[in-house]
């Protein structure tokens with residue numbers, strides 16, 4: 001249980017946010033900031049017990065599970081530890097005069113207040129930097145060869161779909177400020193889940209993702225979505241009348257069928273399926289099918305937890321069948337995705353029983369002088385290497401916009 005306390009009400013909100021982030025970073029602790037889609041205010045979760053932030057299994061989504069923020073890699077490895085930041089301090093910019101603290105934080109309040117007060121006004125934010133080497137970045141020819149290898153694997157029926165991806169390194173513009181970039185992302189992409197996560201051993205990640213992985217809302221409705229199929233949103237275009245190629249429809253259908261197969265594994269028939277329909281994500285259009293289960297109407301209290309563990313990674317970021325597709329990526333992709341295409345979001349924070357986990361797409365990793373941007377594309381038998389390269393270029397623009 002978190003308790004509310006008054007916290008420096010005289011400080012302007014932006015200054016208070018910056019200083020709370022500084023409180024975490026200057027003491028080597030992890031911190032997560034996020035803004036839910038179609039909401040106004042960001043939230044912050046700060047964890048005082050750094051050792052307890054490293055998780056094993058994906059988080060439980062039941063109301064009895066700890067309150068905190070999950071940040072999971074695409075695949076489990078010692079290099080990219082899964083994180084669950086138990087909420088010791090929670091700050092909601094909608095209620096800026098107070099913060100919520102855990103019992104552990106309440107016991108250390110004098111020390112925290114002192115540290116906070118001692119921070120200089122224009123404190124430098126020492127963002128965490130990943131200890132992993134910079135990932136290899138594919139040239140156009142290398143990426144097209146990867147796509148061709150993916151198509152060949154589909155032709156030989158090793159896989160039916162695989163999502164290839166690449167990383168790009170870009171210098172940071174002079175005076176780049178991650179908190180200002182987080183604000184910029186919120187303004188640019190009101191319907192995205194916008195995040196800024198910084199943790200020891202993990203580094204610092206910024207993103208604006210359109211894809212829900214597993215959500216339980218205030219009405220106790222479990223939701224997930226199939227999001228796949230991409231085209232640019234051109235000026236004057238009406239999303240509802242967008243035409244889709246067979247390749248996009250097929251790529252999308254494989255994700256939707258996979259979600260249905262997860263429900264089937266759990267022997268759950270009472271799900272609602274809507275779509276596919278065209279949705280806007282920044283300057284892109286995607287095909288989306290929404291799935292919902294009314295948890296109050298099915299005797300399945302662990303559905304969210306079980307679905308999360310079955311879903312990740314979905315064929316929107318991995319492939320079909322799952323294991324051969326992941327093997328293909330391990331052998332051919334040629335770089336470490338780290339937290340790109342992993343998942344992130346709050347669990348029981350602040351509302352008990354509400355969890356919102358998203359796929360970490362349209363994201364970048366921050367290094368001292370550069371950013372590493374990530375993007376991928378779903379391949380089917382009809383994929384054309386040049387078009388898939390172009391699609392990664394388009395997807396990179398979403399997060400790349402904050403580096404201009």
Ligand SMILES: C=C(O[C@H]1C=CC=C(C(=O)O)[C@@H]1O)C(=O)O
Nearest residue numbers: 227228229230316375376377378
């Ligand atoms: C893998 C990514 O997007 C996924 C989500 C939507 C559309 C996708 C596609 O059309 O390929 C991808 O499955 C990415 O943005 O890096």
